Amino acid sequence: MRLNGKVALVFGAGPNIGGTIAHFLAREGARVAVSDLNLAVAEKTAAFICDRGFEAAALAGDAVVEADVARLVAETVARYGRIDCIVNMAGKIHWSPVVDMDLAAWTETLLSYPTAGMLTTKHAARAMIAAGTRGSIIHLLSTAAHFGEAAGAAYTAAKAALLNLARSAAMDLAHDGIRVNTITPCAMEHQLWTKMSDELETGYSAPPRRSFYSRDDYLKAIPLERFPRASDLAWAAVFLASDESSFITGADIPVDGGLRFKYPAWTPGDYTGVNIESYAAETSVTEYGEPVRKLRP
Ligand SMILES: NC(=O)c1ccc[n+]([C@@H]2O[C@H](COP(=O)([O-])OP(=O)(O)OC[C@H]3O[C@@H](n4cnc5c(N)ncnc54)[C@H](O)[C@@H]3O)[C@@H](O)[C@H]2O)c1
Numbered sequence: 001m002r003l004n005g006k007v008a009l010v011f012g013a014g015p016n017i018g019g020t021i022a023h024f025l026a027r028e029g030a031r032v033a034v035s036d037l038n039l040a041v042a043e044k045t046a047a048f049i050c051d052r053g054f055e056a057a058a059l060a061g062d063a064v065v066e067a068d069v070a071r072l073v074a075e076t077v078a079r080y081g082r083i084d085c086i087v088n089m090a091g092k093i094h095w096s097p098v099v100d101m102d103l104a105a106w107t108e109t110l111l112s113y114p115t116a117g118m119l120t121t122k123h124a125a126r127a128m129i130a131a132g133t134r135g136s137i138i139h140l141l142s143t144a145a146h147f148g149e150a151a152g153a154a155y156t157a158a159k160a161a162l163l164n165l166a167r168s169a170a171m172d173l174a175h176d177g178i179r180v181n182t183i184t185p186c187a188m189e190h191q192l193w194t195k196m197s198d199e200l201e202t203g204y205s206a207p208p209r210r211s212f213y214s215r216d217d218y219l220k221a222i223p224l225e226r227f228p229r230a231s232d233l234a235w236a237a238v239f240l241a242s243d244e245s246s247f248i249t250g251a252d253i254p255v256d257g258g259l260r261f262k263y264p265a266w267t268p269g270d271y272t273g274v275n276i277e278s279y280a281a282e283t284s285v286t287e288y289g290e291p292v293r294k295l296r297p
Contacts (some may be wrong), residue, residue: 002242004029006084009034009076011063012091019045020230021087021237026054028238030085033076035059037090063090063116063232066123073123077131084133085241086124089140090116091158098153106140109154114161121169125178134177138165138240139183140233141252146260150257160294163252179249182235186256187218189227220267224257 010020013034026032026049036042039060049056059075062067076083091113091160094105117139128135144152145159163182170180219225236253239245248280254260256278284291 001029002238002244003085004125006030007033007076007080007082008085008087008241008242009033009035009059009072009083009124010074010087011069011116012089012140013042013045013058015041015045015048017233019048019228022056022235023049023054024047024231024238025085025087025241026056026236027052028242030241031080033057033072033079035061035063035072037062052210053262055285060151063088063120064188066119069116069119069123073127077127082117082131082133083124083127083135085122085138085140086243087119087140087237088116090120091228093155095151096154100163101153102130104219106154109158113158114165115163116163118169121165121173121180125169125173125176128178129176129212133251134246135179136241136245137166137169137178137180138237139180139182142184143184143186143256143260145252147186158164167250167254176251179240179245181240181245181248181250182252183233183240184254184260185228185233186222186255186259187227189229220269221262222257222259223268225268226257228255228257 003025006029007023008030008031010022010025013022018036022032022034022045022136028055032049032055034045034056035043036045039058042058042060046056046058057079059072061072063069073083089279092108094102096102097104106165115241124137129132129229139162141163142159144156145163147156149156166180166182173180187209201253219227232255234257240248240253241288284294
């Protein structure tokens with residue numbers, strides 16, 4: 001019961017990441033409002049949580065529409081009397097190589113993630129300030145916030161904007177004791193691979209993305225050698241929502257098995273027999289661009 005007495009509002013309540021985070025917040029004692037564009041999705045998530053004896057309510061609203069966000073915050077406060085935490089993951093991805101980028105698709109992605117981030121932060125913070133609550137605001141990023149990705153210009157730009165929005169909001173809200181942090185997952189264990197798996201799976205049709213990686217390539221690059229589960233993200237969200245993280249703000253928690261911090265050229269376990277030392281030994285030393293001697297004859 002690490003969140004006993006707290007109230008959380010989740011924006012984006014699908015059964016993968018948002019629903020799992022809502023479930024874990026509720027399991028730790030929070031009363032949780034789950035909101036989604038799609039009321040049926042929010043209701044399903046709330047029913048899942050309530051069936052297990054925890055407290056949740058379903059709300060419908062669009063996190064990129066200011067009136068909706070203001071209403072969702074107000075409805076949460078009206079129902080539960082306060083708001084201590086929000087978790088936001090709302091947005092719309094469009095994949096496209098930059099040379100083929102459709103302006104409407106670009107604009108939708110660019111306007112969705114950072115705008116939802118700003119609006120949810122703004123209205124949750126206003127309610128927290130009005131009540132004197134030292135709350136916690138959490139945004140879901142992606143490794144896309146930190147790297148370039150083929151066919152991902154819109155998504156990477158949007159998530160990078162959300163990252164710096166969160167950092168700046170953390171500075172704006174520090175004097176009110178409100179914390180703003182982010183969580184960065186890499187590609188998730190399930191769901192993703194039903195859409196973007198390797199050629200061997202039946203029913204697969206190649207995504208129209210050049211230079212895309214296979215599941216096996218991706219897995220080999222993760223030092224902890226598995227994809228993150230939604231529960232891995234939910235534990236990070238519980239920590240950021242709780243008073244255990246009361247001195248952490250403006251931070252990003254990577255939940256990626258070490259992917260972001262590994263030496264980029266190192267692929268754990270993938271070894272052709274030529275390591276960097278033997279390669280160097282067979283290589284000429286150069287000075288001013290000219291070979292001066294062979295390291296090992
Ligand atoms: N699935 C992955 O592999 C992965 C990897 C890295 C990061 N992420 C990030 O995690 C978050 C959740 O991912 P997911 O896979 O669970 O996505 P999902 O598509 O399964 O769920 C997202 C939910 O948000 C809702 N939503 C979308 N736009 C909204 C809006 N404007 N207002 C209200 N609700 C809205 C959708 O209806 C959906 O229920 C996203 O921010 C995504 O970018 C996902």
